[in-house]
Amino acid sequence: MTTRRFWVYIEQEQGQVHPVSWELLGVARRLATEVAEEAAAAGDVISVEGLLLGHDVRSIAEEALQYGADRVYLMDDPVLHSYRNCPYYMSIASLAKKYEPEVFLVGATTLGRDLAGAIATALRTGLTADCTKLEMGEVKGASQKLLLATRPAFGGNIMATIVCRKHRPQMSSVRPRVFPAPSRDPNRQGEIVEEEVEVTEEGARACILEFIHAKEDAVDIEYSDVIVAGGRGLNGPDGFKLLKALADEMGGVVGATRPCVDAGWISYAHQVGQTGKTVRPKVYVAAGISGALQHKVGMQNADFIIAVNSDANAPIFEVADVGIVGDLFEVIPAMIEDIKARKEARA
Amino acid sequence: MFHALVAIKQVPDTTNIRIDPDTGNLVREGVPAIMNPYDAHALAAAVEWKRKLNGRVTVISMGPPSFTTTLREAIELGADRAILLSDRKFAGADTLATSYVLAEVIRAVHSDDPVDLIFFGKQAIDGDTAQVGPGVAVRLDFPIVTYAVNVRAIDLNEATIVVERKTERWTEVVETPLPALVTCEKEIAAIPFAPLPDLIKSLRYDPEIWTLAGPVEFAADEIGVRGSPTIVYQMGTPPLPEAGEKINTREAGVSATLDLVFKKAEDAGVLDAMLGGAQ
Ligand SMILES: Cc1cc2nc3c(=O)[nH]c(=O)nc-3n(C[C@H](O)[C@H](O)[C@H](O)COP(=O)(O)OP(=O)(O)OC[C@H]3O[C@@H](n4cnc5c(N)ncnc54)[C@H](O)[C@@H]3O)c2cc1C
Ligand SMILES: Nc1ncnc2c1ncn2[C@@H]1O[C@H](COP(=O)(O)O)[C@@H](O)[C@H]1O
Secondary structure, three states: OOEEEEEEEEOEEOOEEOOHHHHHHHHHHHHHHHOHHHHHHHOOEEEEEEEEEEOOOHHHHHHHHHOOOOEEEEEEOHHHOOOOHHHHHHHHHHHHHHHOOOEEEEEOOHHHHHHHHHHHHHOOOOEEOOOOEEEEEOOOOOOOOEEEEEEEEOOOOEEEEEEEOOOOOEEEEEOOOOOOOOOOOOOOOOEEEEOOOOOOHHHHOOEEEEEEOOOOOOOOOOOOOEEEEEOHHHOOHHHHHHHHHHHHHHOOEEEEOHHHHHOOOOOHHHEEOOOOEOOOOOEEEEEOOOOOHHHHHHHOOOOEEEEEEOOOOOHHHHOOOEEEEOOHHHHHHHHHHHHHHHHHHHO | OOEEEEEOOEEEOHHHOEEOOOOOOEEOOOOOEEEOHHHHHHHHHHHHHHHHHOOEEEEEEEOOHHHHHHHHHHHHOOOOEEEEEOOHHHOOOOHHHHHHHHHHHHHHHHHHOOOOEEEEEOOOOOOOOOOHHHHHHHHHOOOEEEEEEEEEEEEOOOOEEEEEEEOOOOEEEEEEEOOEEEEEOHHHOOOOOOOHHHHHHHHHOOOEEEEOOEOOOOOHHHOOOOOOOEEEEEEEOOOOOOOOEEEEHHHHOHHHHHHHHHHHHHHOOOHHHHOOOOO
16 A cells, blocks of 8 residues: 655745645645546555645644645744745755655745755656646556646647656646635644754755845736736727726726736736736736737636727637627726726615 | 856747747747847856956857857857757756756866856746756755846855845845855846957857767766656647627627626626625
């Protein structure tokens, strides 16, 4: 009997968990289910496990159990207080050698990318970046199902499915919001395993002298429920003022395509797409956006997409739930008024 | 004397990529090859510090012989020495095999002529993996600072650097011992105009070509396809989602159009979100 372990890195900084951690626990649970039958037949046990490093973070381990982990390995030590590459990757690599996970998922955040590449190299295994689809599937010549990790290649025009046949763990990074977060079950129980931290302060080889918090532009489009996004059809920076008015009315934020960001109409923090943010709002309004692949990959998982475009053949209509063929300078102001009226009628 | 090393990749200029409208495939012919933009900025930072500290800059790259044009460009931008790792057996490398080859080359350069600081781009725009830098740092057992936006100070006597790195949450100011590896954002340095002497030098410069035959020895099972744990198993085009209803404002009128939008929103259960959240 062996234990097939599906690992998720639980990302936290200064006690703040990155929600991608929960999204990945949801994925890991699904992957585990996909091998359930195979495991049962072989008498193997399946375990979805979180990995949590930090200082004074035990409460987060409990939260991870509620989001679906069967077990959380906790490394809690002052040396892990703030994220630093060396102590983190070394600690995780030694845990991975001890428990030999089959699959290991890490969020493709700045922290996750810094970490994942180092761990994969330390373990001499394969790592597939920015996966948009993950499943356990049969591969010719393999005795067990393998992780099929699909990611966009060539600017999103082709989807490549990558497998890691022999080396373990099979590692993937996934951007925030590509997968939905599972719901939290406050009654769910599991095991928290405290692990020894061997790295010392000398071994950390980096000292963070200062944290500088940016004042400007703290827009968080990734986790907004409503995004009103604009493209080149806005004709200039003023167009974004119009969208901002709609976004304010809807309680949302403004998004943008890359050409608008490149032209300086709006800052990079607003960019949606392959080289910007992946979003998953309840409502996405796309105004004056043609719907290039590189943009669509960042927004097509929205629950409800409204597209406004004067060109009836614009590819954005392929992903829209409702497509408005028309002039955005006519439609958006009308929509603002309409929403105001509907809100008043409700009150 | 300060010795910086920069790892540079040549990439297709993805901002100019064209898609065949019939097949939906990438048209590779005629796509210009450029120096990976992040690597160009990393090189600019290395050259700035070389001028400040009176040092030198070595650039390395792994790829086909056509990469020499990019290495010449690096000389033009102020590098002093360029090495190209080129051998058919290196082809098909994933990030693990790539980090092996680059680390072995850096080790060889370092043992002849110690390197203080290694610059990488934050990622290559053709793969966007951002894995090779951390991989090389682990193999060399050098500390790494990723997403660097500014090298504030280099102290060769104390053998330390102070670097600002930008994460999603904040900017960190990090001190780390040398030798170290940094991966760079574009803000790290502006790309300068090449001074005339460097321009002339680059025209006559031939990068050193290193192969499997030497001067560095490589383990056959760590390079190319054999050294790559990941393989591309399948390729496909992204699935098309189902399109929703389309309505033309000129035919239906704006107000009827919006009525349809709100009805659909209600059906989809997002009406509250449309109206500024649950009231
Ligand atoms: C490697 C790579 C990465 C990329 N990454 C991204 C990314 O992350 N995000 C991104 O967005 N793009 C990205 N791109 C760029 C992408 O390919 C497209 O060029 C871009 O998304 C197009 O932006 P757009 O829709 O604003 O402009 P356009 O394609 O020019 O579309 C403008 C649209 O506005 C419509 N329009 C004009 N006037 C009006 C009006 N008055 N009312 C209504 N509609 C109007 C037009 O019909 C047209 O459809 C990337 C490209 C590459 C090669
Ligand atoms: N073949 C290569 N030759 C030289 N440097 C490379 C090569 N591949 C990647 N790099 C370096 O590694 C960085 C990150 O690349 P990647 O991990 O592919 O996104 C690049 O910006 C380069 O500095």
